[in-house]
Amino acid sequence: MAVFTPVSIEELIPWLxxxxxxxxxxxxxxxxxIENSNFFVTTDQGEYVLxxxxxxxxxxxxxxxxxxxxxxxxNIRVASPIPDRDGGxxxxxxxxxAALVTKLDGNWQERPSPTHCAQVGEMMAKMHLAGKDYSLFQPNLRGLSWWQETMPQVIGYLSEENAAFLQEEVALQDAFSRTDSYGRLPFGPVHADLFRNNVMFDGERLSGFFDxxxxxxxxxxFDVAVAVNDWCIRLDTGEFDDARLTAFLEAYQRVRSFTADEDAAWQTILxxxxxxxxxxxxxxxxxxxxAEMLTPHDPTHFERILRLRAASTASLSL
Incomplete structure (x- = not known):
């Protein structure tokens, strides 16, 4: 979140x-x-997010x-859009x-425990199953085709070594996406950005996913991999914290079991x-x-994580 377009209280009142x-x-x-302009809105009835x-x-x-x-x-705990009087x-x-959505109680967890990770894993699995009958379809717009389109725009800023590494990793994912085993992976709506700061906890209780x-x-x-690459790592090294990773994956699997194809694909998807x-x-x-309020994230954090995942083996412990 950020503020690219300021909104005054005078502009808000008639809209609201x-x-x-x-x-x-x-x-x-x-x-x-980093994508949209976001605001906390307070009224005489409560707090919301615009x-x-x-x-x-x-x-x-x-x-x-x-x-x-x-x-x-x-019954998935998420921030939900609020309809206007016409139902829009x-x-x-x-x-x-613009949209107005419910504001979740609590705060995000900067230093999650295994208990926090287990709740996120369980709710993610429930979210995936609940999305099975969602009628609209849209591909992940930050998926492989976007990586291929964006790589030429950034590769000139990299060292020769990092540029080669980036090209190799994109080529690996392109090849994997064409395999039969990839085509058999369970598929549906995903959050695709479920980092620590996109989940709220009210005390020790998960209050919801947002953004x-x-x-x-x-x-x-892929949704699971995005989450554990943030929730279950040591931020200073990018290495997995085994207790948090185990708690997340075990809680997810109690709701939905991973398939053999998913186990085989786990390292590649990480x-x-x-x-x-x-x-x-x-x-x-x-x-x-x-933007008025924007500090870009350091890209070397995920370069380090990618190098760790490329150099290691991983299993879902089926």
Missing amino acids: SRYDVGQAQEIKGISSG TLFEKLTAQELPYYLNLMYHLAKH ILGTLCGKP FYFAGNDTWL RAAALRFWISRLYDFYLPRS
Whole structure:
């Protein structure tokens, strides 16, 4: 999250009058993240989150917003869009598509424990199963084709060694995506960005997932890999913390068992998850957009994780 488009309280008040959420009292920009303009909105009835979409169009947004709404109706703990009085969940504010969503209680966990990881793993598995009957389809827009399109834009900023490594990893994922075993991996709507700061805990209880605006249809295993590459690592080294990783995977498997194809693909998909964020962080670091509140993430973090995953073996312990 960030603020690319400022919104004043004077601009908010008439826009918010379409919703049954009370009178606007305060609007405050949210600094974390890198894609949209986000704000905490306080009214005389409660607190909400307002998002102005900077890249996604009004034609693309129904996939994301309706997915959140669908999951909430299936008892998955997620931030959910709030309909206006006409039943719409997407509007326009300051010339940008905009949505108001519920604000989850609590805070995100900077230093998660195995207990936190287990709750995230369990809820992710439930989310995957709940998404099976979601009617809309959209590919993961930050998937392989995006990596291939973006690599030429960032590779010139890299050392010769890192440029070669990046090309090799993209080629490996391209080859794997063409295999029969990849085609057999369970597939459906995924969050695709479930980092620590996209999950809220109220005390020790998971209160919900949010920021679904990188969601798309992909392998469920990719979603798991993205999550454990953040939730279950030591941030200073990128290495897995075995207790947290075991807690996450075991909790997930109590809801949905991994397949033999998923076990065989695990290391490759862990590499794919690290590669996706290395490329996106390279792009955001070297080709940043202007924003009032934005600090690009250091891309070397995911380069390190990718090198670790490429050099190791991994199993889902089937």
